[in-house]
Amino acid sequence: MALLIDSIRQFFQERKGGRLILILLAALLLELVTTVQYWYTRNMLRNEQERISRVELTMNEDVILHTLEEAEMTMHENIWSIRQSLSHPDSLFGAALRLIACNPLASGGCISVVPDYYPEKGRLFEPYAYKEDGQLKVKQIAGEDHDYTQGPDFSRALAEETDFWGDPYPYGVDPVLQLTTYSCPVRDRNGRLAAICGLDIDLTWLDDTLNVHPYYPSSFAFIVTREGKLVTAPPDGRVSQKTLDYVIALMADSTAVRTVRGHNRINFMEFRDPANGELAYLDYKSLPRDPGWTVAHVSYQDEVMAPVRSMMWKIFLMGLAGLLLLLLIIARYAQNGKRLWEADLREARVEGELRIARQIQKEMLPRPIPETEGLAVQGLLTPALEVGGDLYDYSVRGGKLYFSIGDISGKGVPASMLMSAVLSLVRMAIDREEEDPARIVGDINRTICRNNDSGMFITFFLGILDLKTGLLRYCNAGHDRPILLQDTAMELPVLSHLPAGVFADFAYAAQEMTLAPGTGLFLYTDGVTESKNAQRRQYGKERLYAALSSGPRNPDILLDHVMKDIRSFTGDAEQSDDITLLAIRYDLPEGGSLQLDETLTIVSNRSEIRRLRGSIKDACVRIGLDERTSKAIQLALEEVVVNVIDYSGTEEISVRLTSDGKTFRMTVTDTGAPFDPTSPPSPDLTLPAGDRPVGGLGIFLARSLTDEFRYERKEGKNILTLEKNI
Amino acid sequence: MKTTVQEIDGRLVAVFSGELDTAAAAETEAALRPLFNSEGKDMVLDCTELEYIASSGLRILVNLLKKAQAGGNRVILKGVNDVIRDVLNLTGFVSLFDFE
Secondary structure, X not given: OHHHHHHHHHHHHHOOOHHHHHHHHHHHHHHHHHHHHHXXXXXXHHHHHHHHHHHHHHHHHHHHHHHXXXXXXXXXXXHHHHHHHOOOOOHHHHHHHHHHHOOXXXXXXXXXXXOOOOHHHOOOEOEEEEEEOOEEEEEEOOOOOOXXXXXXXXXXXXXXXXOEEOOOEEEOOOOOEEEEEEEEEEEOOOOOEEEEEEEEEEOHHHHHHHOOOOOOOOOEEEEEOOOOOEEEOOOOOOOOHHHHHHHHHHHHOOOOOOEEEOOOOEEEEEEEOOOOOOEEEEEEEEOOOOOOOEEEEEEEHHHHOHHHHHHHHHHHHHHHHHHHXXXXXXXXXXXXXXXXXXXHHHHHHHHHHHHHHHHHHHHHOOOOOOOEOOEEEEEEEEOOOOOOOEEEEEEEEOOEEEEEEEEEOOOHHHHHHHHHHHHHHHHHHHHOOOOOHHHHHHHHHHHHHHOOOOOOOEEEEEEEEEOOOOEEEEEEEEOOOOEEEOOOEEEOOOOOOOXXXXXXXXXXXOEEEXXXXXXXXXXXXXXXXXOEOOOOOEOHHHHHHHHHHHOOOOHHHHHHHHHHHHHHHHXXXXXXXXXXXXXXEEOOOOOOOOXXXXXXXXXXXXXXXXXXXXXXXXXXXXXXXXXXXXXXXXXXHHHHHHHHHHHOOOOEEEEEEEEOOXXXXXXXXXXXXXXXXXOOOOOOOOOOHHHOOOOOHHHHHHHHXXXXXXXXXXXXXXXXXXXXXX | OEEEEEEXXXXXXXXXXXXXXXXHHHHHHHHOHHHHOOOOOOEXXXXXXXXXXXXXXXXXXXXXXXHHXXXXXXXXXXXXXXXXXXXXXXXXXXXXXXXX
């Protein structure tokens, strides 16, 4: 996007005419889109019209064919009975009645006997059945005033001697019915043509049926005979006679241009309605059988294309609005071009600075250290939009993990510069393998105070973890308390110190703690707990602790877990401060055990016992022994050492503690007089208290508490070895 | 190691707090003198806060028990934790004392 804007800007600066060309180009494009859309839509609507017409015509064709076939079936079902009745002229009345009785569309039925067939009935005889007020009636209608032999159907039937549909004709007054007659010649037993049977079918209902629910408001349908006579007409008032006549003439005009569409061979013509001058579409189709009538459907272009017109109007208006907007923007842009250009430069410069600051921050962060046996460290710094002043660091030097986290008050370039200064101090301290975290923090404090005109300070935590012993020495300068992760998450106890950079003389003190294997440490900056959601609520410590308690212990998975938890809380809310996480897991080396081998030397004096026990306690914690085992080991060792002090008369006692992860071995060596604690008999525990000897109990306890207890005298030394399976 | 002694409801109650190891034995024994000097009173040793006991500590308890039994009184251990109970089990002292 920025690239596009840049190129447009360049375009403007290079050529003045460019602006006009751009506007014209935009307008042209707009026009092109509109046109394409217009034609596409038109075409679609045209297809729609074709489909509608096809459906209309097919439906109407079906209706009319069905009607005709019904009538023909009625006739053929009755023709045999009429032939039987020919021998008794009067029974023809009943036959005529039966003919119309079962066809609801039959309005009348006549049996027009050929002249002089029945001498007793005179020349003409024509029984006629009809419906009147829902009643079936029958009468003889031939006479002076009605000579059926003069009718067109009769003479045609005589001439062709086959059944056929006659032309439709109006019948009666109020209502005028549109009738059509199906005529069928009837022969007597001798094969002589005896009568013409006619079935009058009422087609008046078709006028309405064909034109019910037209798809387009003014479209209409009708049926004409081959000769162009209307079989059914659109309802009164729907279409002018002039239009109808014109359309019928058009269909008959063999010179008119027409297209034949689709597999059901529908004729299509366009014409201009003479009544209103509108362009109209005519679709028509002839019945594939006698009487060869034609069904037709007319729709007006105006209505077919109505959707595209209203749409085009909208598109046009929108396009116009878009064009105007474009013009406005360009005009404004041109006006402010220079000013904007300069502002952009300024912005770019600031942005460049921010980028540099961000780069400093990013590059100062430590490279990941390979996960070694017993140690995994993972840090994550997610900068806010504006560069904040978070930092973290870790590195292993001389068997110790140095790790730190900090948050500088302030943002941007000054903060990132201070950050790099702090990290430099930390790394210099690591290089000289400084062991006192308080001294490092003190250095940082003084350095910041010395060159701090802007009053920035940093909350900072630094820890040095001895990977061999699990001893953690740390110093906290006003930073959020790190969290210890064991079975649960709990705060690491820290002294309340001022942040670094506030008072140059502030005395920072170090603290110590021995981490049991499997212990995790989690450090964070306040960007975590102060992350806000859309409702401006803070993520808070409670959520963090909950996430940590339920979270995995592997640092990189843990950080991922915490980050996801924060994100799910904040949702889409913008991150306002750097979020920094640092997780450490101090663990047992591969195989799940920690090697231990250390030797303690004490003066042979009871007052040394407590110091000795403290060291053993630490060793037990380091290799992850539980409290009960630890106490048992302490007690066993205390008892044997007290025994040595009391009886061997040595100056010094050396205690070597070793462990391979399975067995905890204590080797107590002294140079005193030979003394075998394994020789005194065990006290009799069944004796009542009063009968018990005092003494021997300590050794007994030590033996009971250990799995191996042996004594040897070697090179002038008493060597006592105790082993406890762990 | 801290030991306080007081009389409650006619019983002498000693409350231990800390680790009764070899180094603490002498001072603890001194602190318990009122119990050794008592006549005709039952004794309660509150071990709720007692974290550790060495044989020297056990010896004090046994001596106290000898004294009490001689006068026909009981020594009751109260609130003994698992670590102490292990030691008492190992030494068979569990059967000598009363527990509460």
